[in-house]
Amino acid sequence: MPAIQPREEIHDVVVIGSGAGGATVAHVLTGLGVRVTLLEAGPMLDPYREFKEHDWPYDYDHRGAEPGGRRYFGEGKPFGFFSTTSGGWELDGEPYTVADDTDDFWWFRSRIVGGRTNHYGRMTFRFSDYDFAPRDRDGLGWNWPITYEDIAPWYDRAEAFIGVTGSREGIRSAPDGVFHDPPPPKAHELLIQRASHKLGIPCIPNRRAVITRPLNGRPACHYCGQCGRGCRTASNYSASQVQILPALATGRLTLIDQAMAREVTTDGAGRVTGVVYLDKRTGEERTIRSRVLVVAASACESARLLLNSKPRDFPSGVANHSGVVGRYLMDTVGFGLGGYVPALEGLPRYNSDGAGGAHLYMPWWGWDDQTKLGFPRGYHIEIGGGYGMPGVGSFQRSARRAGYGAALKERARREYGTRVRDDPQRRQLLRARPERRRPLGHSRPALPLPLERARAPAGAAHARDVHRAHRAPGRGG
Amino acid sequence: MTLSRREVLRQLAVAATSAAAGGFNLEAARVVHAFAAEERAQAGGYAPRLLTAHVRRLAELVVPADAGGGSAVDAGAPEFIDLLCSENERLADIYRRGVAWVDEETDRRGGGAFVGASSGRQTALLDALVDAERAGGAGDLAPGVRFFAWVRRMTVDAYYTSPIGIRDVGYEGNRVASAYDTPPAALEFIDRLADDLGL
Incomplete structure (x- = not known):
């Protein structure tokens, strides 16, 4: 037996990161009887206390503009005051740099138990069969060593566990799964669906991680449309509520929050022994030893941790003999196009909150024409619209158009609910070439990310043309 | 409680x-x-501390009472603006300078301060600001255009985030429901509209 310090506990499994990946590991392993220790860089989440679900803007004197009207100055909470606890693009004490030729890469980092699953849009899609062999189609990237058929049973299992709405459509870019019944379309979505069908574009029930029937003790959605605020009844999927809390209830999960992993440690013979982390409450550095270490700290943070860990036996970073850790970052590029649709004026008012987000969406339809389009891969389109809860900013367009006075009120009434958005979300290849620099300090990591964007503009132009085609019939501003 | x-x-x-x-x-x-x-x-409720008469009158002009609902004053716009100004010196400064500009401009256009002026003179000033805004916002009225944009923005926000503003536009949500349905009247409207548009 190697000599170890007698007082030092060796944990069975240590997981770094409590988002979708880390929480799944923790939940599955504790369910199998394994003891797991989970490190999270942010604080513990209390959904009942922190979520602002069902609050009205007038419940707060600042109405959502935040103290001192921070939102008016482009400051305040990411995604708005009412959005769930999350993290940010700028975090105190955690600066990062990007390459000189990259001016628009914003690195969002969650710092909360459950990570980004607390606030993501719950759009939950499968890759298509052709996504696993991209090089065969467009010569970019690499084919995966597994196929869609290999992973399909795991998609089934994940969907059955977290609960995803959808319908069986037989569309190649959006393989069918194990679905909860989707809610019916909203009124403005039906108009877009008719326009889509005329253009030959599929417009189908959305696939969102929202349950429409009870599941594992979680009640069905109550259709308040406020998924983005966090759901107190856990009727949408968040790792914090659906996996971490049940895993804690087994008594086999030890959660250490406010713990920023800094360096993976090894025994000098090529074996990982644990991790050094910063206890953000005390500012002290601690070492935790484990038999198994799971790095699930998000794509960029995991790469940073491995590259910043340079024990003697791993001079280029832990698990980086190939030299590709931190390279070939894949990101999703999204942009939104909105329009005022005068033809929707006069639509009878109704409660369009629904299951939150869009009930319909447009999966990618152009896979057969890929070689003629001038850009690789594809995108899908999300739809926004309806009679949303009025909030700070909601009626500024109408107000500007009307000027002031009685005309302003009249215009706001008329134009409420007439704004519709197409939000193409692109699957696009981005390449990152990490140039590791020394961290500035224990809590101040730096990961330069020079990005090379490959032909995103051509895809964006295509999406813009599709949007214009949608807009043509009932067009407005 | x-x-x-x-x-x-x-x-x-x-x-x-x-x-x-x-x-x-x-x-x-x-x-x-x-x-x-x-x-x-x-x-x-919050009691205003910094700004009162000017903000009150401007709020009333931007969102007046009508058959569909009360005014922005009824919706608490002056308190909202005053509170945020009391918490943010940058914002307070915008309002202090803006109010001074409004008084100077009213005086220049025929004497007196804004609050005491006739409603005809008050709306004439706002009309001039809206016209200048639509023309691009440059020129002598530029400081007033910028200030009025702040007043309108915050007044409109205060009104439409209040119970009366939310009732005014007819938002029916933020409820708990056992199912979602788009009502038949809305479905029929969309059907007719799509037919009319040739979709």
Whole structure:
């Protein structure tokens, strides 16, 4: 037996990161009887206390503009005051740099138990069969060593566990799964669906991680449309509520929050022994030893941790003999196009909150024409619209158009609910070439990310043309 | 009040999540919503400290009372603006300078301060600002155009985030429901519209 310090506990499994990946590991392993220790860089989440679900803007004197009207100055909470606890693009004490030729890469980092699953849009899609062999189609990237058929049973299992709405459509870019019944379309979505069908574009029930029937003790959605605020009844999927809390209830999960992993440690013979982390409450550095270490700290943070860990036996970073850790970052590029649709004026008012987000969406339809389009891969389109809860900013367009006075009120009434958005979300290849620099300090990591964007503009132009085609019939501003 | 709203919500959530495979407790949720409304009705309002007469009058002009609802003053716009200014020197400065500009301009256009002027003279100034804004916002009126944009923005926000503003536009949501349905009248409207548009 190697000599170890007698007082030092060796944990069975240590997981770094409590988002979708880390929480799944923790939940599955504790369910199998394994003891797991989970490190999270942010604080513990209390959904009942922190979520602002069902609050009205007038419940707060600042109405959502935040103290001192921070939102008016482009400051305040990411995604708005009412959005769930999350993290940010700028975090105190955690600066990062990007390459000189990259001016628009914003690195969002969650710092909360459950990570980004607390606030993501719950759009939950499968890759298509052709996504696993991209090089065969467009010569970019690499084919995966597994196929869609290999992973399909795991998609089934994940969907059955977290609960995803959808319908069986037989569309190649959006393989069918194990679905909860989707809610019916909203009124403005039906108009877009008719326009889509005329253009030959599929417009189908959305696939969102929202349950429409009870599941594992979680009640069905109550259709308040406020998924983005966090759901107190856990009727949408968040790792914090659906996996971490049940895993804690087994008594086999030890959660250490406010713990920023800094360096993976090894025994000098090529074996990982644990991790050094910063206890953000005390500012002290601690070492935790484990038999198994799971790095699930998000794509960029995991790469940073491995590259910043340079024990003697791993001079280029832990698990980086190939030299590709931190390279070939894949990101999703999204942009939104909105329009005022005068033809929707006069639509009878109704409660369009629904299951939150869009009930319909447009999966990618152009896979057969890929070689003629001038850009690789594809995108899908999300739809926004309806009679949303009025909030700070909601009626500024109408107000500007009307000027002031009685005309302003009249215009706001008329134009409420007439704004519709197409939000193409692109699957696009981005390449990152990490140039590791020394961290500035224990809590101040730096990961330069020079990005090379490959032909995103051509895809964006295509999406813009599709949007214009949608807009043509009932067009407005 | 012995039980805080948060406590009720918490208990609701605990009850809902512990009901294994049972439906959501709609009745409990309705109780919570009624409770929250009651608590809000009892809450004391914010008393303005910095700005009063000018902001009050401007708010009343930007969103006046009509058959569809009260004015921005009824919706608490002056208190909203005053509170945020009291918390943010940058914002307070915008309002102090803006109010001074409005008085100077009113004086230049025929004497006196804005608040004491006839409503005809007040709206004439706002009309001039809106015209200047539509023409690009440059020129002598530029400081006034910028200030009026702030006043309108915050007044409109205050009104439409208040109970009367939300009622005015007819938002019907933020409820707890056992199912989602688009009502037949809305479906028929869309059907007719799509037919008319040739879709």
